Amino acid sequence: MSNCQRCTLMAAEYDAVGAALPHDSAHLHVTGRASYTDDLPEPRDLLHLAVGMSTVPHAELAAVDLSSVLAAPGVVDVCVAADIPGTNNYGPIVADDPILTDDRVQYVGQPVFAVIATSVDAARKATGLANIDYRELEAILDPLTAVEKQSFVLPSETLLRGDPDSALESAPHRATRRVFLGGQDQFYLEGHIAMVVPQDDACLLVYSSTQHPDEIQSLVAHATGRPASDVTVVCRRMGGAFGGKESQAALIACLAALAADKTGRPCKLRLDRDDDMIMTGKRHDFVIDYEVGYDDSGLILGIDFEFASRCGMSADLSGPVNDRAMFSCDNAYFLENVRILSHRCKTNTVSNTAFRGFGGPQGMFAIEYVIEDIARRLGKDPLQVRRRNFYGKDVRNITQYQQVVEDNIIDEVFDELVASSDYEQRRKEIRTFNAGSDVLKRGIAITPVKFGISFTNTLLNQAGALVHVYKDGTVQLNHGGTEMGQGLYIKVAQVVAEELQIDVERIRIMAADTSKVPNASATAASSGADMNGMAAKKAATKIRTRLTRFAARHFSVSEADVAFHRNRVVCGENELSFTELVQLAWADRVPLSATGFYKTPKINYDRASFSGRPFFYFAYGAAVTEVVVDRLTGENRSLRVDILHDCGDSLNPAIDLGQVEGGYVQGVGWLTSEELWWNDRGELGTHAPSTYKIPTCSDLAPDFRVQLMQSVPNAEDTIYRSKAVGEPPLMLALSAFHAIRDAIATAASPLPDLQAPATPEAILNAIQAAGHE
């Protein structure tokens, strides 16, 4: 066979990137063979933990008597704060999160002690036997009371651009509103869990369901008084995380590690669902106040926002969460004159934390409410007001934090979706329907998404990878990212397969492991594929380069004549398999292992002035949702959803589609049925799926049309010009909220005072309030 023929047969390079491959663990998921932390083989002598939690929201601990706990059947020992040899803190940024509290409790559910027992049941039963004497203190249970009492976990921040006061003063129209926006529990199906196994010479091996193994390593090291080098953290997969296992997993891992140290035995802590929901943090609920000035066309001239968010009893990630709310309250709109005042309220409730979107959803909820209000006050289709305020491409293109929006495609997204969804015709038809229907009303809304990609803390935008090629031509892939279901691992494997031109099946995807890749950032901020994909590509490229050099030398051809084509390598006249080349290279003592490191370029940001370029680029999307609402019951259902979302050149369109669909539905849950409800004793009443209602199958609209934008590569040089997709689609759900609001608006009361989540009760309240106007 001649060279030429062979080239024809080989065709082009194998396209692993961009293929709609199934999740790498799909075959394990469906057979029950995917191992989560609780499924790992249990070491002999394993002990189980349960956590004794505070039952009051704010009190001094006058006395803690655990004698009955210790005497309970199966109990081996207990852990209290005094047992902690190192630092009693699991707070990721501010050291204000005790692992076990010893002086005062600050929320219902705060860990006071841990029981160590021979079985899960024995440990859980024994927690109820503690005798704790609380000296109760005044508790602050909501953000507005916190603002009134100046109770904050961090100082309030202001972001100012232009002159909003003058703009408001001179605006033809002004409007104000206060709206309450509820929080959200992550409700990962796999609850928090960690298992710690003592190792040689007092080292610890920690299996943790965590998005951030590196931070677990640091905090376990600090708590137990070890250097980081003596702690290894491993996580193969999580059963969902959604931000809930970014900082909060450390509490569970630290407790298990402390117990393992105290007993010298392996220890596991798996939280019961109710304990998980009571003890660990959620999405921040916000109270949003705004005053806006606008003209007859709906153009925003000036706007003044005040946000009060429930951070709970400690800072946790509330600083960056609230910063992102400030950065995101423009959504896709140019705000020329804007002031954003952000209060980070300290309340005697669980410390709130990361959740998909990370403050972005709250900021975007705020501006979308403003836009809708303006349109409704002017009697316009909100679509027109949205378009009127969109960022420009060359002018009106600088965000309130001074970043130039260079990649704006929101007009293109909107134009395509408005047409494909038949929005305008359907809006007319709905108005006709509503005129003839008293009880059932339909509503429709279209909302945009523009979401900044990168950690706002620049230093976190770094990633590492480690790729090994073995003598049989198979590969182990390690990187700092964690797999929580989002499909990161298959995407990165596709990148490596593409780079080495081998089948994905040859790549064994390894667990996230701090002993393989150190100092990795959390898998968060949607950045997992962008950063780890790039780091892995660099590692694979190093190996490919070494193999190329070797092949050129070995076959006496130029490096340009060495070409990799799906499991085969052509070297001038010669052709051999990838495995054969690897074996030859090994025999020639060529190193077949490489690390890769990536740091996101271009970004810089000054936290003090809230200015710079915090984001490498933006991801875009838009959704149209149509609903039907019952005016007598407030019950509602989605009828049709049309989504168009921008993933750049997708690394894996099947995985990305799943993120878009799942993000949307999760966002709809946040804005409709998922209600966190506390009583006046600071107790969470909705701490199990019996009372906390995430969407079920029947909540999915019968007509659900989701498309990824085609042929719009990322303007920035990201991994194969793809875009991050984890968080942005969640905010597409704002269209569902405003469709409900559209359905209950009437000519007589066009501005329903609808709070989020729009439960049937909230909808009825809005209808009732409108009746009293």
Added chain:
Amino acid sequence: MAGSATVRFVLDGDIVELNDVDPTRTVLQFLREDLRRKGSKEGCAEGDCGACTVVVAELDRSGDGVLLKAINSCIQFLPTLDGKELITVESLADGESLHPVQKALIDNHGSQCGFCTPGFVMSMYALYETNANPGRQDIDDALSGNLCRCTGYRPIVAAATEMYSATAPIPKDRRQQLQQVQRGDSLQIEHRGRRFFAPANVDEFASLLQQNPEATILAGGTDVGLWVTKQHRELQTVIYTGRIAELNELDVSDSYLSVGAAVTLTAAIPAIVRQYPRLDELFRRFASPPIRNAGTIGGNIANGSPIGDSMAALMVLDTSLVLRCGTLERELSLDSFYHGYMVSDLQPGEFIARVKIPLPTDDAIVSSQKWSKRFDQDISAVCTAYRLVVRDGSVSAFRMACGGLAATVSRATKTEAAINGQPWSDATIENACLALAEDFAPITDMRASADSRLRVSQNLLRRFFAETQSEQLPTVYTYGR
């Protein structure tokens, strides 16, 4: 009383025999901790998320047919498997050859984190085996007890639609092995001083309960399971009703439907809806298939929760209960059964034997409405039911009962008085809404505020009126279907 202490059931073609079983050990604990079969997951330990779903096969009442039911293994006690076959996610694939359910889920990208997936696989497997051509609504119903937090369900629905296109595996004949694990005697277990009885007939049950009036009666275990998993209660004596033939009978006479107290909701609901088609939506929204497959009408009534979903409808139908203590039976109207929050007229040693639901006799309209945050698998904040007879424009008979508005499900007597004998009109309804506020003083909790509960009950009454005026008024759930 003759009996044996060995629990026997079928698993993957083998007969499993267990001695010294902890009576309240859950099937999930047994699978994960004893067998190390880790495919079934614990997501909530209360039967609300479905990650633990398994399928149980059992002989039907004739003994010839086999019923397959998805159940929540997290709240099912292990001894209740006696005489059944347990099928788990590990059971489905034939070597490397995946079951069509599993293949369809992979092909449609139906798993992301994968933690809920084994439960979905089993609910879909039950659907696959019991419904050859499900529509979207059947799929929604079949999967209403399974929560997925990642996918948004679209690919799972697609998989459930597509799973029939693959070559079906050869159906297994489960009868023979099931017959081998049937027993004539009763099951009696004693484990560290705690006892479990599964009597085989009602006389034995009645006498056992008389001897052990403090015993916990276990039917589906959909609430009792949580006493163990969540409240960590130690149940000293448990008597299981699942094997008692007389309590599992479902009969229609000339004047009423008789539902044995241990008849599952899955079996009872179609019989009730056949008589009262307007109750369809209520019962579709009643819990989820795994809960309905285990839970019973008798249990729903005996449990006595003020937010139980069956009782309001049964009350307006003038349902009565046949209660039995020892050899004595008495009949009591459901109206008179509840005395207060979780307090009923049941005497020590007494149990509900059967539920007598009168058949439709005239032109009565019977309807029930459920109000909750979510359509499927939610607990009512308010549940209302009505029975209405209008003659010549006037109301000749009206009953209304409500759940979620008081310490028990109860009749709205002042509202009924405001409507009975009046014209069936807007004005009457508005007047009745005022009376409804006299009937009930609801409380505020996590499901709804007191004000909303009352306002909604009034709106639901208005809606019921509107539904009687126009056949064309769908609910949001039937709209567009």
